[in-house]
Amino acid sequence: MVRRTRAEMEATRASLLATARQELAKHGYADTSMDDLTAQAGLTRGALYHHFGDKKGLLAAVVAQIDDEMDARLQAISDQADDPWQGFRSRCRAYLEMALEPEIQRIVLRDARAVLGGASPDSQRHCLHSMQTLISALIAQGIVAPADARALAALIYGSLAEAAFWIAEGEDAAARMEQAAVGLDLLLRGLRVQPHDDQDC
Structure with missing residues (x-):
């Protein structure tokens, strides 16, 4: 029995992920053949099953990789923003x-929602935690009106997620x-602290 090094195992997994990502983006989950995919990667189906279990497990791993990249891009927007509110809106x-x-x-x-039922619980928790952290900071700075940050995070994250699905499913x-951007501006505008008019009406 040939023992493979950890580096070789990681290289095999990375090769399968890269090839799967390319094929899934090109053909979609239903029309991606595992035989064609492994042949293109120069590997066996046994390697795929060892690392990912099955086709659905491979899709979940690709989705997790893309999710991580999306999160990094969004975090960069927050980190580079000079104005915290504009950074939040831009994000x-x-x-x-x-x-x-x-x-x-x-x-x-499309495929992750149809096959996996949407984002994984871990991914959802991470997104909600990130959103809650941002909103808590905006409340502390007096930019967003005082409210339960967890509740606001759930509402905004849910709205964004559903809007993204709606955008993706249409021709x-x-x-x-x-249209979603206009709605987003209206939604976020309602979070801001409103200046009070101290003059008598």
Whole structure:
């Protein structure tokens, strides 16, 4: 029996992920053949089953990889923003704009929802925690009106997620994106602390 090194195992897994990501983006989950995929990667189906269990497990791993990249992109927007409120708005809009990217649209927003039932519980918890942290900071700075940050995070994250699915499923995705952006601005505007008029009416 040939023992493979950890580096070789990691290289095999990375090769399968890269090939699967390419094929899933091009053909979609239903039309991606595991035999064609493993042949293209120069590997066996046994290697695929060893690392991912089955076709569904492979899809979940690809989705997790893309999710991590999306999260890094969104975090960079927050980190680079000079104004915390504009950074938050830009981050929310960027999430919706990602629904226009073919790879994200097909793999994360269509196939993952149809095959896996949507984002994993871990991914959802991470997104909610990130959103809650941002909102808590905005409340502490007096930018967002005082409210339960967890509740606001659940509402905003849920709205963004559903809007992204709505954008991805339509033939007119670009038009839907612009409509969603208008709705997003209205939604976020309601979070801001409103200046009080101290003068008598």
